[in-house]
Amino acid sequence: xxxxxxxxxxxxxxxxxxxxxxxxxxxxxxxxxxxxxxxxxxxxxxxxxxxxxxxxxxxxxxxxxxxxxxxxxxxxxxxxxxxxxxxxxxxxxxxxxxxxxxxxxxxxxxxxxxxxxxxxxxxxxxxxxxxxxxxxxxxxxxx
Amino acid sequence: xxxxxxxxxxxxxxxxxxxxxxxxxxxxxxxxxxxxxxxxxxxxxxxxxxxxxxxxxxxxxxxxxxxxxxxxxxxxxxxxxxxxxxxxxxxxxxxxxxxxxxxxxxxxxxxxxxxxxxxxxxxxxxxxxxxxxxxxxxxxxxxxx
Numbered sequence: 641x642x643x644x645x646x647x648x649x650x651x652x653x654x655x656x657x658x659x660x661x662x663x664x665x666x667x668x669x670x671x672x673x674x675x676x677x678x679x680x681x682x683x684x685x686x687x688x689x690x691x692x693x694x695x696x697x698x699x700x701x702x703x704x705x706x707x708x709x710x711x712x713x714x715x716x717x718x719x720x721x722x723x724x725x726x727x728x729x730x731x732x733x734x735x736x737x738x739x740x741x742x743x744x745x746x747x748x749x750x751x752x753x754x755x756x757x758x759x760x761x762x763x764x765x766x767x768x769x770x771x772x773x774x775x776x777x778x779x780x781x782x783x
Numbered sequence: 784x785x786x787x788x789x790x791x792x793x794x795x796x797x798x799x800x801x802x803x804x805x806x807x808x809x810x811x812x813x814x815x816x817x818x819x820x821x822x823x824x825x826x827x828x829x830x831x832x833x834x835x836x837x838x839x840x841x842x843x844x845x846x847x848x849x850x851x852x853x854x855x856x857x858x859x860x861x862x863x864x865x866x867x868x869x870x871x872x873x874x875x876x877x878x879x880x881x882x883x884x885x886x887x888x889x890x891x892x893x894x895x896x897x898x899x900x901x902x903x904x905x906x907x908x909x910x911x912x913x914x915x916x917x918x919x920x921x922x923x924x925x926x927x928x
Contacts, residue, residue, distance in 0.1 A: 679880075679881045679884065679885070682874075682877045682878075682881060683878075683881065685874070686874045686877065686878065689870060689874065690870070690871070690874055693867050693870060693871075697863055697867055697911075697915055698867075698910075698911055698914045698915060699914070701918060702914060702915055702917075702918065703854045703855055703860065703863060703915075704855050704918045706851055706854070707844075707847070707848050707851060708840060708844035708845075708847045708848050708851075709844070711837075711840050711847070712840070728834065731830055732830065735823065735826065735827035735830060736827070738820075738823045738824070738827065739823075739824065739827055742820065742824060763831055767830070767831055767834040767835075770834060770835070770838050771834045771837070771838065773841075774837065774838045774840065774841045777841065778840060778841060779841075782841075782843060782844065
């Protein structure tokens with residue numbers, strides 16, 4: 641920036657080794673944390689989701705043995721409650737963050753982008769809220 | 784990919800013909816990215832429906848059981864195979880993407896890692912499909928499988 645010789649053609653262009661300037665507080669590491677979150681949650685979800693699919697769809701008759709009693713039996717154990725709760729939260733946040741990227745990639749108008757992101761946020765609030773409520777308030781004596 | 788501008792014909796390096804029909808030329812890397820996107824979005828939409836159907840355990844055992852019968856329908860059972868296949872690919876390719884980002888050799892080995900992903904996918908899906916469809920096949924074709 642403070643080069644001794646600054647010809648008109650290059651005026652305003654920073655020198656290659658110029659120290660980084662602050663961009664008026666608009667810089668944040670949000671996207672880096674989002675990128676990191678996808679990797680970290682992804683690794684955990686590999687275990688949680690593939691384990692869930694193996695138990696629910698493949699082992700011991702798969703989906704054909706699932707009914708209300710089966711779910712009640714599993715949620716009698718805090719282990720599976722925590723498993724399902726963690727899976728719900730991580731899968732929703734991981735999926736929503738992925739869909740946020742997809743929306744940002746393909747939405748052409750700012751209005752479209754805004755409303756798609758709002759719809760996405762609403763769906764996350766609904767599913768995470770409802771799912772958490774159900775896991776915590778499940779009543780095995782309901783029948 | 785430093786492809787030389789070799790002349791066509793016999794030679795040490797066979798130059799592939801220019802690819803047409805796509806604006807992208809990323810080849811395997813691009814298609815794995817496309818597949819990762821599609822499987823991810825589909826799984827997210829399924830998750831929305833799945834949280835809602837599971838929430839019926841809070842309504843009554845009968846309501847839940849009636850909805851969960853849908854999952855046992857032969858056609859829906861086939862869709863579940865598709866879901867498991869999609870999630871499994873997304874998981875394996877996600878591990879590959881993570882290795883590309885964090886492993887010093889990841890970028891160089893991204894292509895062989897994709898073949899490993901597909902090989903592991905096939906190896907896991909073969910028994911997976913067998914067990915997932917076992918019941919449906921037995922009911923529909925009687926005694927088979």
